[in-house]
Amino acid sequence: EKNVYDVVVVGSGGAGFSAAITAHDAGASVVILEKMPTVGGNSLISGAEMAAAGSWVQQKLGIKDSVEQHFQDTMKGGDNLGDPAVVRAMVEGALPAALWCRDEIGVEFVEDNLFHFGGHSVKRSLIPKGATGSEFISKFMTAAEKRKIPIVTGMKAEELLRDADGRVTGVRAVMDGKDYVFEARRGTVLATGGFAANVDMRTKANPFYGAGFKTTNMPGAQGDGIVMAEKIGAAVANMDQIQTYPMCDPVSGAIELIDDARFEGAILINQEGRRFVEELERRDVMSKAILAQTGQYCYALFNQKVEDRAHAVQNHQDEVAVFSRTGILYKGETLKDVADHFKIPLDALEDTVKKVSSYAKTGKDLDFNYRGKFEDLTTGPYWIYRGVPSVHHTMGGLKINPKAQVLDAKGNPIPGLWAAGEVTGVTHGSNRLGSNAYADIIVFGRIAGEEAAKAEVK
Ligand code: ADP
Incomplete structure (x- = not known):
């Protein structure tokens, strides 16, 4: 069975929803594929605090902060293993992303307090109502419904499809043992999360973090996006960095x-x-x-x-x-x-x-x-x-550039392919700071959605 959209988003965590909603609002037709029976991934069970320098809550509390300070904290907190250009895009995009969540998506934040997670030099982490990801995911669901964005649960992407020029043209996916093709006329966005729930992949990446540890993650965090993209020549970074x-x-x-x-x-x-x-x-x-x-x-x-x-x-x-x-x-x-x-x-x-x-x-x-x-x-x-x-978090994953394009071994973007969120591997270096994940997923979800939506139809 064949389904054609401008943009195909794989994964329904915070990165996937941000990408899909942004792509839709940029005029693209879009679908979200989710392999689990329910949406939200780890974004749902997360505490979901979101780091953003210069927020309205910081202003209210009289806390001085800057994008530069957030940049320094993030680089240093990850022992400088992050890609500075990508980290810069994240910290610059964090406040606009938080405002988008608040004003466009309707996410409610605690107005009179912030968290101070380890490694941040000041209190800068916005707290969603209830201090869990359900505030984000429920509002994302409502926003997607309002836009009539189809979400296909129980649909597992298995393979990235390409044309003769090597451009990614969508995915082959499976539901109940049956194959489906989701063709992406403009772009495919991988938002499949990390691999913390995949003991074999963890062991291969860093034997210390093998079977001796349990995981905080949902069972869907199996690293599928990393595996699919590597098969078509995508480069990975920091795979051994596991938190x-x-x-x-x-x-x-x-x-x-x-x-x-x-x-x-x-x-x-x-x-x-x-x-x-x-x-x-x-x-x-x-x-x-x-x-x-x-x-x-x-x-x-x-x-x-x-x-x-x-x-x-x-x-x-x-x-x-x-x-x-x-x-x-x-x-x-x-x-x-x-x-x-x-x-x-x-x-x-x-x-x-x-x-x-x-x-x-x-x-x-x-x-x-x-x-x-x-x-x-x-x-x-x-x-x-x-x-x-x-x-809890796998810092490693696909190499992307500040436009969320997936890069090959030579550092060139793979045409037609974007990635956002924990599936990527160049923002957090050796150690993700608390609340930088929500900044990461929303910022790059939005960038990936925007870029994929405006890509030329081939
Ligand atoms: P992020 O925080 O980066 O958005 P999440 O873990 O919150 O990541 O969400 C990733 C989602 O992607 C999960 O709901 C997971 O079940 C889903 N997913 C992972 N692999 C696939 C796949 N192969 N096909 C469809 N969905 C997938």
């Missing part, structure tokens, strides 16, 4: 969204009741530190005062209910209660809490130089949860 999220459910590997509390003063402690790393460190540094502790796990501890600022329990009540049932999380009235529950030495825990509470007063953490604001932790109630690092 673990430091605090994940030891049972399922899923990210602990309640861990947002860490940005507002929750502390990390080991089984011995001691802190061992700055709670706002880079994810790679924190993960390494956790793996070096007894049992290769740690706990995060916070009290009502932190919750009043973080709203982590309030925002993630379902998760709290599940973790309470499985025993990952415990709510206790006193430190003794908490210590007894997880068999942490009480004297050490009291000592740690006393220190942190004194640092809250002076504003200076003498042990690990916490860059956020600590709270007095001497009074309950307390929440404590156990976490382990789990594979």
